Amino acid sequence: MARKNQTLAQRLPILSHLRKSVGLQRGMLVTGLIITAIFLLTAALAPVIAPYGFAQHFDTQQPPSSAHLWGTTAGGYDVLSRVVWGTQTAVLVIVIAVVLSIFLGVALGLLSGYLGGWLDRVLVVIADAIYAFPTLLLAIVMSIAISHGRSDLWSGIFSAAISITVVFIPQYFRVIRAETIRLKAEPFVESAMVVGASSVRIMARHIYKNATRTLPLIFTLNASEAILTLAGLGFLGFGIEPTSAAEWGYDLNKALSDTTAGIWWTGVFPGAAIVLTVLGLTLVGESMNDLNDPRLRGRRRAGKSAPPAPIGPAGMGAVGTRGAGTSTVGISNTEDEVKV
């Protein structure tokens, strides 16, 4: 039952969730993981999978054929290649946006929650103000401010990522701040204060690790939102130049006029790519959310086949299960006590 007996793999967020899940929840998680894995693989292997480059020109508006499996667009691009290359852009934007916002959001959240006072009040007001803004409008403003609308690959990706970052920082900030305020009142933080630990030490060693428990969850949910924001920017014409990178939102925008002409392939495939990617990430995020909460987590009925390997009561799980759980924890405790 000791935690050290569990390998690192068993404690990683998603894998540990997979082991805990049963039934429908497991089905949702596995579906989400498969879709996300396909998305990531496509991004990694885009040069191998894509038959052409994303900026290569062909005859315009050709229906699907053996040369162009998903047809070509009004601009003469190969739809399949654009969709495949588009995954790379999506992954890059997600990673940059989330990394930027996580660092800033977590740092600000910790400081604001732990120190409190005027700093906290100012930061909360700013975060609320950003929250009150429509996200897409804010992203557009940022995108114009950073790159004057449109640009090449990296500055395009960065402007998209930074504009998403601005929207996301308040989210991380709020979650971490709320957790920090809750943890600040926990006896173990007071217990650190009493032995004379400095504020920096308390924040770094005691609060940070406990407050970031929910981050994998926000990460996945935000990743799907980042894709939507990116596609929205592209669709409105504030995205990345088609010659610098493939971007699904831009392709959707150009496909708009095709729909009335009965040309379906230019819109369906990038649209489906957006929907599937967001669906996959959301499924993973939502199932993690449910599995993290002992009250939402499904369990197999007692008496049926035991899980493959007994897992020790994981920190949160054991604390969270009230009523039924406490008695079981109690039993294992008394056994411990006897052993000593």
Place this chain on the structure above:
Amino acid sequence: MSRHAAQLGKASSVSNASNVLDVRDGPVLSIEHLRVTFATDSGDVKAVDDVSLTVAAGEVVAIVGESGSGKTVTAKTILGLLPETAISSGAVLISGNNVITVTPAHLRQIRGQEVAMVFQEASTALNPVFTVGWQIAEGLRAHAPHGKRVSRKEARARAIEALSKVGIPDPQKRVDYYPHQFSGGQKQRVVIAAALALNPGLIVADEPTTALDVTVQAEILELLRDCRDIFGTSIVLITHNMGVVADLADRVVVMYQGDVVEEAEVATLFATPQQEYTKKLLAAVPRLGRNSASAGLTERAHQEAEVLVEAKDLVIEYPGRLGSPGFRAVDRVNFTISAGEVSGMVGESGSGKTTIGRAIAGLNRTTGGSLRVLGYEMLNFKERTFRPLRKDIGFVFQDPAASFNPQLTIGECVAEPIVIHEQRSPAEVDKRVAELLEAVQLPRAYAERYPHELSGGQRQRASLARALALNPKLLIADEPTSALDVSVQAKVLELFKEIQAEFGFAALFISHDLAVVDILSQWVGVLYKGQLVEQGIGSQVMGSPTHDYTKRLIASLPVPDPAEQAKRREAHQALLRG
């Protein structure tokens, strides 16, 4: 041993049931071969394993046991309140109906009408957005004969009747009050009123007085006794408190790890416990006057030594809301703690005892008077200037489960004060941690473990090791054992005593439990509503209290001895009348 004990319990329950005078036909409740298993993340856990017991009409049966013994699960099974993850087998018969197998609709009929429940936390058992009258009448409405509605007038009348039954003053007016307008003890009375509303034959009371102060506990126990005497209600009393058992129960069922270990009449059980576990359990219960730290003392010890803590007219106020005055938690308190002296503070909830402890450790600000800790005036407290003194103060928190960072190993937690205050190599730190763990009787290997892998008692030992890491001059322990089971508490108290003798630090023990404070401390202060009403040598304060409140406090403490408790109860009532 477990099977044997279960059979023994079964045999005696049969013989007892026939002895009891039956008012109605047969037992009110009869549990036969009950087994409950929970599905958890770590596999199936048997919470209750082959338990059989009966409750006759008008009888109070106490189920006692420590945490994890299955007593609460047994109680919940009686009302069919187990979560979905549990499966149960066997039979729980309430007037002929098997609760485990009846349909949900039938179960709803049984609940309230045949059997009602009184919960541990009255404040959470009542819904804050409805009046208490509405909540009492809810059961009446639920059990109205088919097709008939209980009129508002009738429901109100019956709620008032129920409230007056449980001794709520001015029930006509207070029936329209919301739960927050009642005190803790009154809330528990309301919960009991709701349970009594339909006149059920059986009340299941799960730790009904655990969340209450002793003086209030005595009143609630009195009320439950009246329920039995006046209405003939049978009571299943779930508790870990042997004093409560001695006060109220007719028959006692002792459970351990899901098994019934022993079952006997209350007098028999306390006088001649048969099983080893019961004997140990009874021996571990702290009793006032037994094992007192100040036995034989006539003068306050350690007075020639350096004074570590000195409070003069200490006032601590919590700020009120805008416009309203602050709350005075500590009101002009004077006391001293000298080096090497073990001092105790007792008081009920809201007496300010925890506030004082926290103020000494610099966790609360003082607002008036003077509090000098190791020569530092806490009135002008600045974390930066106080920090160097922190290495001389150890603090043991109430809840050992929450006072460790769940992400760090026990070793890291114990080492933290050393790492902060002393420049030592990692190897030296490890060595010191091992020494400390050995001092508190934990195996060295536990340094590698995480807090959740330790039991409550082990965690509290580790917490003591952490507090002692820098050899402090002063140790403050805030309710160090109140989250622990009695047998574990006894061991931890013993350890405290040994270590104090060995290290010789001064200590301030804060507790609501008079007996615990008496075991540990030579000098005892009694707090009441922020004021130190009495202080003196422990055995003298406990033995011959001078202040009215102390007298009441000591008189309302139930002792784990039925015969003596019956005498004390009468004396207590005389005190209240007089």
